[in-house]
Every structure is written in C-alpha cells, then in structure tokens.
Amino acid sequence: xxxxxxxxxxxxxxxxxxxxxxxxxxxxxxxxxxxxxxxxxxxxxxxxxxxxxxxxxxxxxxxxxxxxxxxxxxxxxxxxxxxxxxxxxxxxxxxxxxxxxxxxxxxxxxxxxxxxxxxxxxxxxxxxxxxxxxxxxxxxxxxxxxxxxxxxxxxxxxxxxxxx
Amino acid sequence: xxxxxxxxxxxxxxxxxxxxxxxxxxxxxxxxxxxxxxxxxxxxxxxxxxxxxxxxxxxxxxxxxxxxxxxxxxxxxxxxxxxxxxxxxxxxxxxxxxxxxxxxxxxxxxxxxxxxxxxxxxxxxxxxxxxxxxxxxxxxxxxxxxxxxxxxxxxxxxxxxxxx
DNA sequence: TATGAAACACACTGAGT
DNA sequence: ACTCAGTGTGTTTCATA
Numbered sequence: 008x009x010x011x012x013x014x015x016x017x018x019x020x021x022x023x024x025x026x027x028x029x030x031x032x033x034x035x036x037x038x039x040x041x042x043x044x045x046x047x048x049x050x051x052x053x054x055x056x057x058x059x060x061x062x063x064x065x066x067x068x069x070x071x072x073x074x075x076x077x078x079x080x081x082x083x084x085x086x087x088x089x090x091x092x093x094x095x096x097x098x099x100x101x102x103x104x105x106x107x108x109x110x111x112x113x114x115x116x117x118x119x120x121x122x123x124x125x126x127x128x129x130x131x132x133x134x135x136x137x138x139x140x141x142x143x144x145x146x147x148x149x150x151x152x153x154x155x156x157x158x159x160x161x162x163x164x165x166x167x168x169x170x171x
Numbered sequence: 172x173x174x175x176x177x178x179x180x181x182x183x184x185x186x187x188x189x190x191x192x193x194x195x196x197x198x199x200x201x202x203x204x205x206x207x208x209x210x211x212x213x214x215x216x217x218x219x220x221x222x223x224x225x226x227x228x229x230x231x232x233x234x235x236x237x238x239x240x241x242x243x244x245x246x247x248x249x250x251x252x253x254x255x256x257x258x259x260x261x262x263x264x265x266x267x268x269x270x271x272x273x274x275x276x277x278x279x280x281x282x283x284x285x286x287x288x289x290x291x292x293x294x295x296x297x298x299x300x301x302x303x304x305x306x307x308x309x310x311x312x313x314x315x316x317x318x319x320x321x322x323x324x325x326x327x328x329x330x331x332x333x334x335x
Numbered sequence: 336t337a338t339g340a341a342a343c344a345c346a347c348t349g350a351g352t
Numbered sequence: 353a354c355t356c357a358g359t360g361t362g363t364t365t366c367a368t369a
Contacts, residue, residue, distance in 0.1 A: 027248070035244060042242040043207065047362050056338055057363070063336095072248040078206040079238040080199060082331055085191070092285060092292055106325040118326035121256060121319035128256055128319065132331055155285035155292065161270040162282035167246055167296055211345055220355050221346075227353095 026070055030055070031063060032169065035072070038064070039166045042076050087114075087132040090157040091139060094125035097150035102126060104149040114142050125153065190234055194219070195227060196333065199236070202228070203330045206240050251278075251296040254321040255303060258289035261314035266290060268313040278306050289317065 027035075033053050037044060050060040067073045082088060097105045105127060109118045117130045131142055136156065143152050191199075197217050201208060208216075214224040231237045246252060261269045269291060273282045281294045295306055300320065307316050 035242075035249075039242045039244065042240045045362060059337055070248075071245050074243040074245050076206040077241040077243055078199075078203045078330070079241055080203065080331055080333075081235050081238050084234075084236040085199075085331060085333060087331060090283075092283070110326055113332035115326060116331060117328040118324065119254075119256070119321045120323040120325060121321055123317070123319040125319070127325075153287070155287040155289070157283045157285055159284040160282065161284060161291070162274055162279060164281040166242070167244055167249060167251055167280060168277035169244075169249060209345060223354050225346075
C-alpha cells in the first residue's frame, strides 16, 4: 500500500540552514496566490519588516526556487484559439534535429522529452486547425507525429501543491 | 500550400475600436517580458502617463486578455522533481468521473480534453516515480492510462508569440 | 539576518483638457 | 481617453543591533 512510503523529503539546499523554512514557505504560498503582492503587504502577512521580506524573496529567486513570474494571456484574444498536443517519434539519428526545429518554432510553447514509444511531447498554439499543417510539416521532416487537439480544459494550469 | 492561407485575424472584441491597438500590444509585450513592471515604468516605455497605462492594463485584465499572473516555482525545490504526462481513456460512461477525480487530485496541475484515441491528457507532479502509483490507481478506477515520464524539457514553457 | 528611519519612487484620485 | 498635480503607500538604502 502506497501510504507506507516515506513522506516527501524537505529538500531545500541546506548550507547550514534549510532554505525553505516556515517563513519562506508562507511567502511562497502567499506569492503563489497573488504574485503581485507588494513586499510591504507580504511583510504584514508574515509579521516581518518589508526589507527583511524583500531580501528573503530575492534569495528565493536567486536560488531558483522562484523561477520567475509569468503573464497569462488568453490565447484566443491574440488570435491563437487552437491548442494542440503533438507527440513526435523522431527518425533514426534525428532526435536533436527535432529539438532544434521545435525550439525555433514559436507556435510551440513547450516541449518535453518523455519515456514511452514517442520521444517528445509538444504544446502547439495556432489560429485555426488547418494551420497545424505548417507546424507538422516542419517536424515531419525528421519524424512522425501524433496530434491531439484540445477540446476543453477541465483543469486549467494551476500551481503545484505546497505542503512540505 | 499553407502560405497562401489568410493571415491571423486581428481579434479583439471591437465595440467601435479594437481592444488590441498598437499601445496595448506593446503593453502586453512588455508585461510578458517582465510581469512585475510598475505602471510608471510601463508608462515610460510606451510614452504615456501612469494613470492612462493603469487603466489600459486594468481593461485588458477585465476583458480577460490578461488572464492573470503566475508565480513559477521550481518543482524539485518543493520536493516534486518527477513530472509525468498521463493519457486517460475513460471507461464507458465514466468520462465525467475522470474529470472529477482529476480536479481534486492536487498532483494533477493541468488536464485537457483532447481528440484522438485517448480522452484526457494530464500533467502530474510527484516526489518520486513510485508515487505515480497513487495517482494512477485513483484514475484507473474509471479508465485506462498511458504514462510518460518527463526526462528533460528542451523547450521550457514559454510565452505565446505576440505578432498580430 | 533582522529592524527602523530617511529619501525616493509609485499608485491613486480628482480636476481639467 | 489622456494629462497633470497632490496625497498616501510602497520601496530602497543604510546605520544599527
């Protein structure tokens, strides 16, 4: 039974003290719920002074715990209402070619190398279904593709669970 | 040949004037490159007064063009280094059950309904590969799964192209 | 690391164009 | 729909503990 497995380890690169102490976890939680909170407001919520909080957040950014901040734009509003997921199985020796072409194709917003029969999973945004042809034709020079168009999104991308 | 197709339409809900004029597109571009820019700084960059820019951004938010702001946290730093994509084919009549279970499973950070042989595509984060078992067992009550573990990510999630 | 005070920058409002 | 000017916060730096 799975519940007998060890609890998730408190990672945090420790050089003496753990990076993710109580306060930093609360800061992450607050910022995750509202990434535009002012440092003063954050400070109030964790009961510290603004400069102290500013420095802690800066440290989390520099350590890479906070990777960055992202603006979420509605794809349809900028003319890209069609979202599709494409699995790619590269031909022999064409693996890095696929990675290359995908990197310089702006319609591809993310690309993962995965285990299984297919090597890559791509997220693609286009203006209309026929526009997928352009993207797929490019990729098909180096491998075969399996495309699935997004019909709806029961769970919109949401933050990771913060429990540790 | 694909290049003969019509250009991407300038969408923007027009009630007289298009929502996405030159200035708003520049605002989106600047905010996409740095979502934490101050309104004053934004104003400087587009050559307007801060209140004017504040109102324009507010309007973009209210219209849903700007969906929100997101904090990107390194999954490994909070103890979830394993990322996997799971395709789910629900059993007959179990379609909405899968959507339900997936919604209340925090390890699932996004879920798309897609065309093709499988109905759903899920993104899952766990502490270690064996922890996938918990998530998959839940889902397997209502359908079959195909799991692919992420080995690397040649293209990290990146912003949509803003050309129109 | 943290705090407190001072200097500076920003957000917000209301009046005017 | 935008600018300008005034007020209240927020941010940043530095001295200090």
